[in-house]
Amino acid sequence: MRKSANERRLTAQRLAALFLLGCALFNYPVLSLFNHAGQVFGIPLLYAYLFGAWVLLIGLIAWAVERGGD
Amino acid sequence: MAQGWILVLASLLYLGILFAIAYWADRRSDAGRSVIDHPTVYALSLGVYCTTWTFYGSVGRAAATGIGFLPIYLGPTLMFALGWFVLRKIVRVAKANRITSIADFVASRYGKSQLLGGLVTVIAVVGVIPYIALQLKAVSNSFTILASSPDLVMPARAAAAPMLQDSAFYVAIVLAAFTILFGTRHLDATERHEGMVAAIAFESVVKLLAFFAVGLYVTYGVFDGFGDIFGRAAEIPRLAKLAVARDTAAAYGSWAALTFLSMLSVMLLPRQFQIAVVENVNESHVARSVWLFPLYLLLINVFVLPIAVGGLMQFPEGVDADTFVLTLPLAKGQEAIALLVFIGGLSAATGMVIVETIALSTMVCNDLVMPLLLRWKALGLDRRPDLSGLLLEIRRWAIAVVLMLGYAYFRAAGEAYALVAIGLISFAAVAQFAPAVFGGLYWKDGTREGALAGLTAGFAVWAYTLLLPSFAKSGWLPADFMAGPFGLELLRPQQLFGLTGLDEISHSLFWSLLANIGCYVGFSLRRSPDAREAGQAAVFVGSGNVGAGALQWGAGAPVAELLPLAGRFVGPDRAREAFARYARSRGVRDVEDLPADAGLVHFAESLLAGAIGSASARVMVASVVEEAPPDLDAIMNILDEASQVRAHSREIEQKSRELEAATAELREANERLRELDRMKDDFISTVSHELRTPLTSIRAFSEMLFEDPRIDLEERKRFLGIIVNETERLTRLINQILDLAKLESGRAEWTTSDVDLAEVVRESCDALSQLYREKGVALATDLPAGGPVVQADRDRLTQVMINLLSNAVKFVAQGEGRVRVAVECLRGEVRVTVADNGPGIRPEDQDAIFEKFRQGGSVLTDKPVGTGLGLPISRQIVEYFGGSLWVESEPGAGAAFVFTLPLAEDGGASE
Numbered sequence: 018m019r020k021s022a023n024e025r026r027l028t029a030q031r032l033a034a035l036f037l038l039g040c041a042l043f044n045y046p047v048l049s050l051f052n053h054a055g056q057v058f059g060i061p062l063l064y065a066y067l068f069g070a071w072v073l074l075i076g077l078i079a080w081a082v083e084r085g086g087d
Numbered sequence: 088m089a090q091g092w093i094l095v096l097a098s099l100l101y102l103g104i105l106f107a108i109a110y111w112a113d114r115r116s117d118a119g120r121s122v123i124d125h126p127t128v129y130a131l132s133l134g135v136y137c138t139t140w141t142f143y144g145s146v147g148r149a150a151a152t153g154i155g156f157l158p159i160y161l162g163p164t165l166m167f168a169l170g171w172f173v174l175r176k177i178v179r180v181a182k183a184n185r186i187t188s189i190a191d192f193v194a195s196r197y198g199k200s201q202l203l204g205g206l207v208t209v210i211a212v213v214g215v216i217p218y219i220a221l222q223l224k225a226v227s228n229s230f231t232i233l234a235s236s237p238d239l240v241m242p243a244r245a246a247a248a249p250m251l252q253d254s255a256f257y258v259a260i261v262l263a264a265f266t267i268l269f270g271t272r273h274l275d276a277t278e279r280h281e282g283m284v285a286a287i288a289f290e291s292v293v294k295l296l297a298f299f300a301v302g303l304y305v306t307y308g309v310f311d312g313f314g315d316i317f318g319r320a321a322e323i324p325r326l327a328k329l330a331v332a333r334d335t336a337a338a339y340g341s342w343a344a345l346t347f348l349s350m351l352s353v354m355l356l357p358r359q360f361q362i363a364v365v366e367n368v369n370e371s372h373v374a375r376s377v378w379l380f381p382l383y384l385l386l387i388n389v390f391v392l393p394i395a396v397g398g399l400m401q402f403p404e405g406v407d408a409d410t411f412v413l414t415l416p417l418a419k420g421q422e423a424i425a426l427l428v429f430i431g432g433l434s435a436a437t438g439m440v441i442v443e444t445i446a447l448s449t450m451v452c453n454d455l456v457m458p459l460l461l462r463w464k465a466l467g468l469d470r471r472p473d474l475s476g477l478l479l480e481i482r483r484w485a486i487a488v489v490l491m492l493g494y495a496y497f498r499a500a501g502e503a504y505a506l507v508a509i510g511l512i513s514f515a516a517v518a519q520f521a522p523a524v525f526g527g528l529y530w531k532d533g534t535r536e537g538a539l540a541g542l543t544a545g546f547a548v549w550a551y552t553l554l555l556p557s558f559a560k561s562g563w564l565p566a567d568f569m570a571g572p573f574g575l576e577l578l579r580p581q582q583l584f585g586l587t588g589l590d591e592i593s594h595s596l597f598w599s600l601l602a603n604i605g606c607y608v609g610f611s612l613r614r615s616p617d618a619r620e621a622g623q624a625a626v627f628v629g630s631g632n633v634g635a636g637a638l639q640w641g642a643g644a645p646v647a648e649l650l651p652l653a654g655r656f657v658g659p660d661r662a663r664e665a666f667a668r669y670a671r672s673r674g675v676r677d678v679e680d681l682p683a684d685a686g687l688v689h690f691a692e693s694l695l696a697g698a699i700g701s702a703s704a705r706v707m708v709a710s711v712v713e714e715a716p717p718d719l720d721a722i723m724n725i726l727d728e729a730s731q732v733r734a735h736s737r738e739i740e741q742k743s744r745e746l747e748a749a750t751a752e753l754r755e756a757n758e759r760l761r762e763l764d765r766m767k768d769d770f771i772s773t774v775s776h777e778l779r780t781p782l783t784s785i786r787a788f789s790e791m792l793f794e795d796p797r798i799d800l801e802e803r804k805r806f807l808g809i810i811v812n813e814t815e816r817l818t819r820l821i822n823q824i825l826d827l828a829k830l831e832s833g834r835a836e837w838t839t840s841d842v843d844l845a846e847v848v849r850e851s852c853d854a855l856s857q858l859y860r861e862k863g864v865a866l867a868t869d870l871p872a873g874g875p876v877v878q879a880d881r882d883r884l885t886q887v888m889i890n891l892l893s894n895a896v897k898f899v900a901q902g903e904g905r906v907r908v909a910v911e912c913l914r915g916e917v918r919v920t921v922a923d924n925g926p927g928i929r930p931e932d933q934d935a936i937f938e939k940f941r942q943g944g945s946v947l948t949d950k951p952v953g954t955g956l957g958l959p960i961s962r963q964i965v966e967y968f969g970g971s972l973w974v975e976s977e978p979g980a981g982a983a984f985v986f987t988l989p990l991a992e993d994g995g996a997s998e
Binding site: 028029032033035036039040043044045048049052053054056058059060061062063064067068071072074075076078079082083 | 346
């Protein structure tokens with residue numbers, strides 16, 4: 018957690034950007050692109066998309082926060 | 088598993104384990120080795136967000152709306168991405184102000200208003216008690232289902248049991264006991280409950296494992312993996328629809344509304360605030376929770392849709408989808424898994440109920456009951472020396488009452504709609520805190536009236552559009568309520584002002600937040616914040632400026648008054664301990680020696696705030712301190728002064744940087760002066776030495792002539808010749824020294840005019856031609872016809888030329904020496920070169936020969952040939968006229984002395 022002020026600023030901006038990314042991924046109209054019958058590896062498309070995007074977002078947030086040691 | 092006693096035993100065993108964990112964690116905490124001081128434990132304890140509404144209800148929601156259960160968990164993910172800013176700021180402010188609940192937070196922000204604290208408490212209690220009822224119902228239902236297996240009996244169809252045989256009643260009692268034991272063990276100055284948090288973190292693990300177990304069993308035990316479930320579901324039209332969301336604007340709108348609603352709730356639900364803010368051990372724990380908590384939410388949702396779809400295929404009808412997690416394993420005869428699910432559901436319920444009741448009881452005690460009791464003079468509370476016991480009593484009763492209210496609501500509601508929908512209705516209730524909380528964190532001009540008006544309006548609209556309609560749908564209100572009062576269509580609760588097309592939650596959220604924010608902003612802008620509000624705004628918005636809190640007490644008060652006051656509420660011993668710690672931190676040895684200043688009052692106030700809330704604390708402190716708070720101007724002045732001090736300190740920094748630069752310059756100048764001083768000493772000693780050499784020889788020859796009369800004439804003549812030569816040399820030396828001194832001091836006389844440089848060169852060559860002939864040195868000149876004209880002193884330039892020419896002739900070999908003089912014009916300047924074919928000058932000497940008394944060649948081996956001042960003088964002269972003089976040479980290849988002078992403006996075009 019002993020990060021320099023600059024690094025903290027960067028982390029804060031990354032998280033703000035990820036928040037905006039999440040807002041875009043989890044809402045209309047991006048959502049509507051995946052909202053039709055269809056399957057990925059036997060899993061409904063929308064379901065697969067939402068969980069995939071969710072995993073991606075959590076991963077990115079973790080990357081932003083945990084970089085440079087805690 | 089018809090025997091209910093197994094379930095009772097398992098439940099008691101589970102609660103016993105919880106109890107043991109909480110007890111152990113409390114003991115560890117007392118020993119100073121906190122188990123919850125870890126970011127992972129913090130993130131897990133946040134999992135209290137997932138109640139039975141998640142554990143059982145998500146599957147039910149998924150069975151009805153497909154993917155529609157997800158926004159409740161995507162919202163918190165988004166909010167926690169912002170948690171780095173928002174949550175950390177709240178935690179920091181809350182710690183600095185010893186905030187004990189969300190009601191306290193709002194009250195404290197708007198000038199420590201008791202009224203505001205009370206209002207937030209009422210909203211929280213009204214909004215959350217039905218939610219507690221839902222937990223009791225879930226436990227009771229799961230108990231009924233398990234106890235009546237292998238028959239699948241839906242609790243709704245089971246005859247309502249009398250209270251004494253009702254499992255929910257006992258659950259409520261046991262939970263009340265548990266919460267009282269761990270929630271009100273002692274009055275902590277910060278209201279933290281380590282044991283409880285450890286137990287909650289453990290419960291989060293249990294419910295996740297239980298849900299994973301049933302999810303894995305259904306997906307891979309009953310069916311053959313995700314693909315199998317969804318593949319089979321795709322063939323049933325009714326189930327295939329669950330895989331896609333409705334593709335309408337309204338559906339996307341309500342999706343966004345739910346996401347937004349859950350974003351707010353995950354911060355504002357009393358239990359979330361309790362765990363995330365009040366129980367936070369270390370602000371840095373927030374960092375890990377921003378991804379670990381969303382990950383928890385993701386994991387607990389992975390199997391929701393497979394279970395829902397699987398359940399719908401297993402039970403085409405007759406089984407409530409909310410019970411699939413339990414009934415699916417039961418139907419397959421997997422009683423062990425069903426028991427695990429039951430325990431998981433129990434953990435989800437107990438976790439929520441424990442934290443929520445602790446949070447509510449703190450609010451009810453600090454922001455509702457205590458302010459009333461303290462105002463009720465007839466009770467004589469102000470004469471009781473120790474009220475800490477009373478405070479604990481009030482909290483215990485508050486816990487019991489909150490739980491009993493929850494139970495009463497459960498009994499009254501039964502299977503009514505009001506209970507089923509309560510999850511989101513609760514969310515919408517606490518969302519009303521959002522403008523006051525987030526506005527208060529980032530907007531300095533919010534006022535008490537603004538917050539009061541916003542909360543009241545938002546709460547009223549929420550009740551009218553969501554709570555009362557849920558009563559109406561349960562049959563507790565006449566059905567024509569939904570048609571609007573007096574049949575006014577515009578006022579229909581769920582189509583307010585004719586707004587249709589939204590689902591009821593989005594509809595209510597829109598109108599209530601519109602009213603809330605509108606009133607909050609509108610009423611806030613009616614006047615500027617008063618002194619107390621401005622002070623608190625400075626503390627909350629500019630979180631670095633926590634000291635501003637102390638500014639609100641104009642006067643001080645002695646320890647003798649403050650210590651007993653604090654002691655009455657937190658207990659005399661604990662108060663004394665806290666005061667002693669404070670004294671040490673201020674470097675005062677004895678508590679009694681603490682100065683009676685505003686800082687001490689502020690300390691006592693925040694100590695009290697930890698026990699009775701900030702609003703009551705202010706009132707209590709005001710009873711012993713002369714309440715003469717400085718007016719707004721004074722506070723603003725002090726805040727201004729603080730910012731001026733900052734500006735000053737920036738100026739001082741700037742000045743000190745300038746000073747440092749000046750010092751460095753001075754040091755440099757000093758160095759240079761020393762150097763010059765040393766050079767002057769060197770110069771004087773060299774000059775003396777140079778003067779002594781000819782003097783010595785003059786004196787020696789004179790003495791010889793004087794003392795020895797027998798020297799013959801020839802010899803005398805030779806001696807006298809030497810004396811004359813040496814005298815001439817001495818004169819030349821002295822002249823040159825004087826010349827140089829004049830040049831260097833700038834006192835030399837210059838007569839500047841247009842000078843034809845070629846002519847100067849020609850004359851100099853003529854003057855020295857005799858010398859060159861004598862030594863047999865060839866002198867060649869290369870001069871342009873109409874000589875270039877420069878602005879200079881003619882005699883001085885001649886001096887330079889003669890110096891260079893005589894230097895050249897000195898250093899070339901007799902008989903075969905050649906010297907070449909060239910004058911050429913180059914862009915704007917004239918360049919004069921005197922080149923010889925002498926021995927040349929070593930590179931390391933090329934600079935040195937321009938120093939005074941330095942000559943080419945080694946001083947030791949070569950006989951000096953000149954005074955060593957000619958070149959320095961020449962360089963001074965050339966530089967005076969804006970030119971430069973240097974040498975180009977390589978050893979063995981001759982030397983070329985070159986000087987340049989700028990061409991005169993009008994005479995330069997001769998080439």
